[in-house]
Amino acid sequence: MTTVDDLLSAARARLDRPDPERAAAMVAACAILVDTRPGWQREQEGELPGALLIERNHLEWRLDPTSDARIAAATDHDVTWIVFCSQGYSSSLAAASLQDIGLRNATDLDGGYQAWRTAFGPGA
Numbered sequence: 001m002t003t004v005d006d007l008l009s010a011a012r013a014r015l016d017r018p019d020p021e022r023a024a025a026m027v028a029a030c031a032i033l034v035d036t037r038p039g040w041q042r043e044q045e046g047e048l049p050g051a052l053l054i055e056r057n058h059l060e061w062r063l064d065p066t067s068d069a070r071i072a073a074a075t076d077h078d079v080t081w082i083v084f085c086s087q088g089y090s091s092s093l094a095a096a097s098l099q100d101i102g103l104r105n106a107t108d109l110d111g112g113y114q115a116w117r118t119a120f121g122p123g124a
Contacts, residue, residue, distance in 0.1 A: 007093060008089065008092055008093065010096070011092045011093050011095065011096035012092050014096065014099065015092060015095050015096065015099075015107045015108060016107055017088070017092070017107055017108055017109070017110040018082065018107065018109065018110060019109075019110050019111065019115065019119070020109065020110075020111070020115050020116045020118075020119035020120060021119060023082050023109050023116075024120075026080060026082060027050070027082070030080065031080035031081070031082050031105075032052060032073055032079065032080065032081055032082065033048060033050065033051040033052065033082050033083075033084065033109070034051060034052045034053075034054050034059070034063070034081055034082065034083045034084070035047065035048060035051040035052065035053050035054070035083075035084060035113070036054060036055060036056040036059055036083050036084065036085050036090065036091055036094055037055070037056075037084075037085050037086055037113065038055055038056075039055070041086055045086060045113055045114075045117075046113075046117065046122050048084075048113060048116060048124075049124075051084075052071070052073070054071070056085070056090060056094055059083070059094055059097070059098070060097060060098065060101055062074065063079075063081060063098060063103060063106075064101050064102075064103070065077060065079075077102045077103055077104060078104070078105060079103065079105065080105040080106075080107075081095075081098060081103060081105065081106045081107070082107055082108065082109055083095050083098070083106065083107075083108045083109070084108060084109035084112045084113055084116070085108075085112050085113070086112050086113050086114055087111065087112045087113075087114050087115075088108060088109060088110055088111045088112035088114075088115065089112075091108035091109065091112055092108050094108065095107050095108040
């Protein structure tokens, strides 16, 4: 039997998860931050300026460059996507799913929005 903790460990074993400082440097070098939190959570916790807002249930369709529902930034499989949730759990599973569809540079923000807020302050 596989548990959610097993899935999380397997996902994280293949991700190069940047901390907030390295993620900010990656964004400066053209990586794209994607906030996968639901609207109610963004409203409660705050938003990260400049991050794309794509809730988890739409993520693969919006970022897959072969999808009819893709966003304009989903130009090819080499885009570097850094997805994040509140604390970096569901985003690890999401990033692994993105890698499964060929987005080899997909990863997630270690510690999620909470780590970013701790590192840079709210709304930063």
